[in-house]
Amino acid sequence: DAGVIQSPRHEVTEMGQEVTLRCKPISGHNSLFWYRQTMMRGLELLIYFNNNVPIDDSGMPEDRFSAKMPNASFSTLKIQPSEPRDSAVYFCASSPPRGSGGTDSYNEQFFGPGTRLTVL
Amino acid sequence: TQLLEQSPQFLSIQEGENLTVYCNSSSVFSSLQWYRQEPGEGPVLLVTVVTGGEVKKLKRLTFQFGDARKDSSLHITAAQPGDTGLYLCAGGAIYNQGGKLIFGQGTELSVKP
Numbered sequence: 001d002a003g004v005i006q007s008p009r010h011e012v013t014e015m016g017q018e019v020t021l022r023c024k025p026i027s028g029h030n031s032l033f034w035y036r037q038t039m040m041r042g043l044e045l046l047i048y049f050n051n052n053v054p055i056d057d058s059g060m061p062e063d064r065f066s067a068k069m070p071n072a073s074f075s076t077l078k079i080q081p082s083e084p085r086d087s088a089v090y091f092c093a094s095s096p097p098r099g100s101g102g103t104d105s106y107n108e109q110f111f112g113p114g115t116r117l118t119v120l
Numbered sequence: 121t122q123l124l125e126q127s128p129q130f131l132s133i134q135e136g137e138n139l140t141v142y143c144n145s146s147s148v149f150s151s152l153q154w155y156r157q158e159p160g161e162g163p164v165l166l167v168t169v170v171t172g173g174e175v176k177k178l179k180r181l182t183f184q185f186g187d188a189r190k191d192s193s194l195h196i197t198a199a200q201p202g203d204t205g206l207y208l209c210a211g212g213a214i215y216n217q218g219g220k221l222i223f224g225q226g227t228e229l230s231v232k233p
Contacts, residue, residue: 050219107212
C-alpha cells in the first residue's frame with residue numbers, strides 16, 4: 001500500500017516567491033494534518049482537515065500561509081510570499097476514521113517523508 | 121492548552137546500556153502514542169496506549185501509560201545503534217478534536233557501538 005506522498009521532497013526558493021507543497025493522503029483516511037518541524041520549535045501543527053473541511057488553523061503562522069483540501073486525495077500548503085524564517089521541513093500526515101482499525105486505531109497518524117524548504 | 125514535556129532532550133549512550141525517556145503533562149489524554157523518526161524521514165508510529173496503567177512491549181522497548189493518563193515512559197533495554205533516532209510522544213486530545221495530537225519536543229537518542 002502506498003503511504004502518504006509529498007512533493008516536492010526538496011524546495012529551494014528565494015525570499016518573496018510563492019511556494020506550494022503538495023500532499024496525497026493514504027486512501028480511506030479522512031483526516032489530514034500539516035506540520036512544520038525545526039530544531040528550535042520541534043514539530044508544530046499548522047492546520048488539520050476532517051473530511052476535507054478545515055477544523056483548526058490556529059497553528060498557521062500568519063496570513064502568508066494557506067491550505068486547501070479540494071478532495072479526499074489531495075491537499076496543498078501555500079506560502080506567499082515566502083521568507084527565510086519559513087525554512088523548515090514540512091510534513092503531511094493522514095489518519096483513518098476512528099475505530100476503523102480496531103482498538104489500536106486511536107488518532108494514529110501516518111506521516112509522509114516531508115518537504116525540506118529552504119528560503120534564501 | 122494541553123502540553124507534553126519530554127525528558128531528556130538529548131541522550132548519548134553506549135551499545136548495551138538501558139535508558140528511559142519520560143513524557144509528562146498536567147493534562148489528561150485519551151491516548152498516548154510514541155513515534156520514532158530517522159533523519160530525512162517522517163515520524164513512524166511505534167505504539168499506542170489508551171488505558172491508565174497500560175504496559176506494552178515491543179521487543180526491547182517497553183511503553184507505559186500512567187495511571188492518571190497524564191504521563192508515559194519508554195524504556196529501552198540493551199540499546200543498539202539501530203535504536204538511534206528522535207523519539208516523540210504524542211497525546212490524543214481528551215475530547216478528540218478531530219484526531220488532533222499534542223506532540224512533545226522529542227528526545228534525540230544516539231547509541232554508539
